[in-house]
Amino acid sequence: MLLSKPVQKESKIQPIFGFAFLGIILFMGYNFLGSGMLFFRLIMGLTLGYALSRAYTGFAGSVNRAYTTGSTKLMRTLMFLFFISTMVTTAFLFNSDPTTFGLWINPINFGLIAGGLLFGFGMAFSACCASGVLTDLVTALPRALVTLVFFGMGVFLGFPIQRSSEFVTTTWFNSSTFERGVFFPDLFKWDGMNGYLGAVVLTGLLCGVVVFFSFMYERSRKRKGLGTTHFMEAMQDEPDTFDSKDYSLFSNETYNRLFIRPWTLKEGAVVIALVFALLMGVTGSGWGASTPYGFWFGKVLMLFGVSAEALADFTLGAPEHYSAPFFSHPINTQNMGILLGTLIFLLTANKFKETFMSEMNLSLRQFFLFALGGLSMGLGTRLANGCNVGALYTPISQFSLSGWVFLVVMVLGGILGNKFAKAWSSQ
Numbered sequence: 561m562l563l564s565k566p567v568q569k570e571s572k573i574q575p576i577f578g579f580a581f582l583g584i585i586l587f588m589g590y591n592f593l594g595s596g597m598l599f600f601r602l603i604m605g606l607t608l609g610y611a612l613s614r615a616y617t618g619f620a621g622s623v624n625r626a627y628t629t630g631s632t633k634l635m636r637t638l639m640f641l642f643f644i645s646t647m648v649t650t651a652f653l654f655n656s657d658p659t660t661f662g663l664w665i666n667p668i669n670f671g672l673i674a675g676g677l678l679f680g681f682g683m684a685f686s687a688c689c690a691s692g693v694l695t696d697l698v699t700a701l702p703r704a705l706v707t708l709v710f711f712g713m714g715v716f717l718g719f720p721i722q723r724s725s726e727f728v729t730t731t732w733f734n735s736s737t738f739e740r741g742v743f744f745p746d747l748f749k750w751d752g753m754n755g756y757l758g759a760v761v762l763t764g765l766l767c768g769v770v771v772f773f774s775f776m777y778e779r780s781r782k783r784k785g786l787g788t789t790h791f792m793e794a795m796q797d798e799p800d801t802f803d804s805k806d807y808s809l810f811s812n813e814t815y816n817r818l819f820i821r822p823w824t825l826k827e828g829a830v831v832i833a834l835v836f837a838l839l840m841g842v843t844g845s846g847w848g849a850s851t852p853y854g855f856w857f858g859k860v861l862m863l864f865g866v867s868a869e870a871l872a873d874f875t876l877g878a879p880e881h882y883s884a885p886f887f888s889h890p891i892n893t894q895n896m897g898i899l900l901g902t903l904i905f906l907l908t909a910n911k912f913k914e915t916f917m918s919e920m921n922l923s924l925r926q927f928f929l930f931a932l933g934g935l936s937m938g939l940g941t942r943l944a945n946g947c948n949v950g951a952l953y954t955p956i957s958q959f960s961l962s963g964w965v966f967l968v969v970m971v972l973g974g975i976l977g978n979k980f981a982k983a984w985s986s987q
Contacts, residue, residue, distance in 0.1 A: 575819070578907025585900055594888055600842060601890045605897020606904065607835050609695060613902040615828020616792045618692040619948035620683045623974030630787030632774035634825060639767035641829040645957035646763045648837040650756045658737055662845035664954040665741040666945045666962035671728035675944025676951070676966045678936045680973025684981050685933025690850040690947035694895055695902040699915050702922035707934035708853065714938020715854030719875035722942035733961070742961035759959045766964055796822045820909045836957060846954030850947040852891045853938065858882040929984060
């Protein structure tokens, strides 16, 4: 697995390739992407991929780690991420019209519940989510590739349901600003701050409730002797023994601190929140990842003679989603940046070779498990109108009640999925 250690003199080729590769990516992106906005998306993706990988974090792990090890530290860190991200949202919306932003205020309906359950269920099988499958293409290629193919199939098959079924498009509850869902500031218009003081306080309370139950669960596991520390969390929490009196710019120790030493979960959360702030400021929206996977699946079908028009007719979408150049779509570009950001971290940290080769074996039983995981997650994203970033992180950060509903049902689905996966693996 990945270890934190200084770069040895005899193995500097990977870091050299890493920095050279980063330079090539930036040069190609600047000169050949169609617009400055696409180049911005590439940089955001690179940053997200690097942060997710170096902090060894991911939304799927919040449930999977808790189930397998009893550690809820990642779940608690996500609550920290959600809360500081709502501060970012408040800064942009306080003196603005929220309807001028592309906020993810999702419907609350049966689709959200069913989609969250399906997503959590599949997340347990494949040990990743929509963003995690991109980082895992570098760190666990066979598992991630099978997951991605069937994830894309699930999204593709779910498009017509998402776009035509009332149980997905309508909402049981809505507030005054948005007809499609509940926007927390609408509930506190009397607070003297356009509702944002109450919205932030409510979000903080909900985050606190999750943290409280996380600690209770972890304590229960440990008292029963069933709790262990996740190996990477233990490594991230190792004390920093660096003494500034020994500082030297050109040394293995400095390189280790700058490019190899794992970030803590909170350090990763802060970087992700900064990216979220930039996305809010530049694009007026949030972070999404899963929708393009359906377009990718459609592009594969086009290689076998299916026309873009036929794909659009089936999915109730536009032919341009399938016929347009790959890098003309902003989320395609950002998603590719996530994959490349992971690769750059592993190369500059001198870990690519050992990591890439660590999960190359794949049994037939595992293939079916990962395929089912990908298909379940893909369909779940269409019913819930997003994945762990599009239905969970971004909506919660933008004060949508739907994100909290998704969190509850996603956790329930993850528990069921982990139980099923454990039983499947033991056969």
